Amino acid sequence: MTADSPASRQRRPVRRLAATGLVVLLAVLSAIGTINLLPVGGGIAVEGPLAVHRTAQTASPPDGELPNDALLPPGAPSPVTLSVPAGPHLAVPILYYHYIRTIQPTAQNLLSFNLSIPPTLFAEQMALLQVEGAHPITLATLMEALAGKRGLPARPVVLTFDDGYADFATVVQPVLARYGFVATDFVVSGFVNKPRYMSAAQILKMEAAGMVVGSHTVHHVDLAAVPLSAAWLEIANGKNALEKLLGHPVLDFAYPYGGFNAVVAQLVQQAGFREAVTTMNGNEQSLNGRYELHRTGMGGAPSLATFAQAAGVPLPSPVQLASISVLATSPSAPRSE
Numbered sequence: 001m002t003a004d005s006p007a008s009r010q011r012r013p014v015r016r017l018a019a020t021g022l023v024v025l026l027a028v029l030s031a032i033g034t035i036n037l038l039p040v041g042g043g044i045a046v047e048g049p050l051a052v053h054r055t056a057q058t059a060s061p062p063d064g065e066l067p068n069d070a071l072l073p074p075g076a077p078s079p080v081t082l083s084v085p086a087g088p089h090l091a092v093p094i095l096y097y098h099y100i101r102t103i104q105p106t107a108q109n110l111l112s113f114n115l116s117i118p119p120t121l122f123a124e125q126m127a128l129l130q131v132e133g134a135h136p137i138t139l140a141t142l143m144e145a146l147a148g149k150r151g152l153p154a155r156p157v158v159l160t161f162d163d164g165y166a167d168f169a170t171v172v173q174p175v176l177a178r179y180g181f182v183a184t185d186f187v188v189s190g191f192v193n194k195p196r197y198m199s200a201a202q203i204l205k206m207e208a209a210g211m212v213v214g215s216h217t218v219h220h221v222d223l224a225a226v227p228l229s230a231a232w233l234e235i236a237n238g239k240n241a242l243e244k245l246l247g248h249p250v251l252d253f254a255y256p257y258g259g260f261n262a263v264v265a266q267l268v269q270q271a272g273f274r275e276a277v278t279t280m281n282g283n284e285q286s287l288n289g290r291y292e293l294h295r296t297g298m299g300g301a302p303s304l305a306t307f308a309q310a311a312g313v314p315l316p317s318p319v320q321l322a323s324i325s326v327l328a329t330s331p332s333a334p335r336s337e
């Protein structure tokens with residue numbers, strides 16, 4: 001399976017639909033008609049336009065998908081206008097990772113290289129955040145700040161991980177725990193319990209340790225490249241499956257491949273998500289744009305200077321670099337307030 005790649009396509013900002021566009025949109029959705037959901041052992045059987053239409057860039061999910069018997073309304077809903085009040089803009093970096101590589105990719109496997117970083121580099125990045133006094137926050141905290149309900153700590157940054165890879169539980173979380181850092185992992189519900197991905201038990205354990213679970217659809221489908229009814233099922237079924245596992249609402253969403261448009265963003269809101277993150281580069285966030293939050297990718301082998309710039313912290317001095325090296329290799333490093 002291939003995961004999100006910021007270079008896979010150029011994203012366009014979500015633009016609000018005009019009244020005429022909404023009329024046409026509602027007519028299209030009305031023509032789709034009722035979608036019959038049939039819970040079966042390996043997933044969801046559907047009739048009509050949802051039987052096919054997979055994106056060419058989406059790899060088939062692992063065999064034996066996670067059973068997903070979460071029930072949905074009998075049809076795809078009519079999207080509604082984004083009911084987001086005007087809010088301030090804040091410069092808060094949202095960084096995104098995919099997985100930690102333990103084997104150096106070959107020159108021919110550039111995609112794998114760009115979607116991963118070595119464990120030593122990740123440890124150094126987190127140590128740099130600690131040394132520079134950065135404060136990782138959740139997307140919920142960011143939304144409250146954008147709504148004017150709370151302030152933010154100095155040098156806030158949001159750490160996110162896409163796809164729910166197993167190394168989040170085995171490599172990433174222990175590093176985050178050294179400093180009391182929090183991160184959000186956007187889980188593909190259909191990949192849970194599959195090789196290379198977190199098990200249901202690991203997801204529950206990492207959430208109990210303070211991490212946040214977000215949704216990344218059921219099969220990691222480019223939502224802008226499939227029929228609206230198929231996009232709705234991917235969005236809503238992924239949410240329902242994770243909520244059934246966790247026992248509480250899942251409010252954070254990430255678009256697979258960064259693929260979205262105005263209608264997809266409306267479906268995400270209609271499904272009950274509080275916000276959604278894209279792969280559009282930048283750190284300017286706004287309440288108006290909460291379903292198109294910007295992120296900066298951290299794959300490949302960025303220098304610490306590049307990472308510092310992306311994370312919104314000063315460049316490390318030679319003395320700080322020495323401290324970072326010590327912290328990154330130490331078995332524990334309690335956070336200094």
